[in-house]
Amino acid sequence: METIHAQGAEIPALGLGTWQLTGQACRETVSTALELGYRHVDTAQAYGNERQVGAGIEDADVDRDDIFLVTKLDVRNRTAERVRRSARESLEKLGTDYLDLLLIHQPNIPFLASLDETLDAMNDLVDEGVVRHIGVSNFPTGMLGRARETSVAPILTDQVQYHPYWDQRKLLTYCQIHDVLLTAYSPLARGGVLDDPVLVTVGNRYGKSPAQVALRWLVQQEGVVTVPKASSRAHLEENLAVFDFELTDEEMARIRNPDRVKTGLHFLRSQLPF
Ligand code: NAP
Numbered sequence: 001m002e003t004i005h006a007q008g009a010e011i012p013a014l015g016l017g018t019w020q021l022t023g024q025a026c027r028e029t030v031s032t033a034l035e036l037g038y039r040h041v042d043t044a045q046a047y048g049n050e051r052q053v054g055a056g057i058e059d060a061d062v063d064r065d066d067i068f069l070v071t072k073l074d075v076r077n078r079t080a081e082r083v084r085r086s087a088r089e090s091l092e093k094l095g096t097d098y099l100d101l102l103l104i105h106q107p108n109i110p111f112l113a114s115l116d117e118t119l120d121a122m123n124d125l126v127d128e129g130v131v132r133h134i135g136v137s138n139f140p141t142g143m144l145g146r147a148r149e150t151s152v153a154p155i156l157t158d159q160v161q162y163h164p165y166w167d168q169r170k171l172l173t174y175c176q177i178h179d180v181l182l183t184a185y186s187p188l189a190r191g192g193v194l195d196d197p198v199l200v201t202v203g204n205r206y207g208k209s210p211a212q213v214a215l216r217w218l219v220q221q222e223g224v225v226t227v228p229k230a231s232s233r234a235h236l237e238e239n240l241a242v243f244d245f246e247l248t249d250e251e252m253a254r255i256r257n258p259d260r261v262k263t264g265l266h267f268l269r270s271q272l273p274f
Contacts (some may be wrong), residue, residue: 001039002243004225006181007154009100009133011068013219014240015040017185017229022049029231030056034067036236042159042183042227043094044072044105045086054095064096072105072137072159073122078113083121091130102131103159104147106138115143119151126153135159137185141174148178159183162224164193164214164255165262176223184218184226192269196262198254206245209238216242217255 002013016033018026018041026049030041034057043053050071057067071094077086091097102122108115125131136147137159148155158175162168162184175182188211193199199210208216211228218226219242230236247255 001037001240002219004181004223006179006223007133007156009156011156011181011225012038012040013225014038014215014242015042015068015070015225015227016236017227018043018049018053019047019229021047021052021229021231023052025231026052027056027059029236031059032233033230033236034060034062036233037240038236039066040068040070040225040227042070042185044103045074045077045090046072046105050090050093054093058095068100069094069096070101070103071099072103073118075106075109076112078104078108078118080113080117080121080124082113083118084125087125087131098129099131101133101135101156103135103137103157104139107143115147116150119147123151123153135181135183137183141171144171144174144180148180155180157181157183157225159185159227161186162218162226163187163189164196164199164217165189172221172224180223182224184224187218187226187228188214192262202247202251202255208242208245211235212238212242213247213255215239216245216247217252219243220247220252 003010004013016038021029030053043050071090077083104118122134133156134153135155135157139158144158172182193214194210196210199213203210203213218224228239230239
């Protein structure tokens with residue numbers, strides 16, 4: 001597994017997303033992924049699966065210290081007291097005594113808690129050694145800048161939607177200048193990229209699937225890591241096999257330039273509640 005270095009941290013470039021994985025299936029998927037070589041696992045308080053993720057880690061024959069484990073603060077847990085309490089609950093559910101990365105899942109609802117209060121409480125957790133790194137998610141560039149100015153501990157990453165149908169050039173440029181990682185979520189556009197003609201054509205040149213080309217396109221960009229979700233062993237294996245080929249500059253540019261109709265359709269589909 002290739003790793004990326006940023007701000008003193010070493011992070012596996014590709015991790016396992018666990019949104020919508022629940023129960024025994026979640027436990028088995030996490031354990032299988034770790035056995036296949038995944039070393040980066042992404043969960044969230046809001047996913048309701050931290051206990052199953054922890055059980056999957058416990059089942060796998062992999063040292064906790066070799067895993068980069070990420071969770072995210074639910075939108076209701078942003079006051080100092082709730083940051084502290086919910087982080088402790090996450091640790092208990094995950095069966096660990098530290099988190100590699102704790103993220104603010106999405107911008108705060110201002111009347112519930114200020115960004116400063118949340119970040120101060122997260123910094124306290126870093127000082128206490130129960131959280132190694134902190135970061136944000138779904139923060140636009142300006143808000144990421146404010147978080148960086150406010151926090152004493154560095155903001156390691158902004159986890160945002162990023163795939164060939166979702167442009168993030170402005171945010172990525174900012175991240176690259178300031179040594180902040182961009183973690184790409186929904187890297188397969190929740191399955192939307194799988195029949196993309198450009199990805200199919202490029203993939204045929206390398207004997208790779210459209211999913212593999214989409215993931216390669218992400219991890220080949222400076223400062224980008226990604227967390228595809230997969231539940232079958234075949235998909236888990238396939239998604240890991242993206243470090244043995246390299247896209248040309250021309251292919252990178254072609255993939256970055258998606259069909260506007262597809263971008264629009266993906267956006268509309270992502271707004272649907274099913
Ligand atoms: P995604 O990773 O873009 O797509 C997942 C879908 O693609 C699943 O249906 C999966 O099917 C399928 N798939 C995976 N690998 C495949 C392959 N090789 N070939 C064909 N199909 C494949 O979508 P996502 O779950 O939205 O995003 C990934 C992760 O990002 C989440 O799980 C979560 O950890 C994170 N996320 C974060 C936020 C946030 O607000 N911070 C929001 C959304 C997501 P199977 O399950 O059947 O394998």
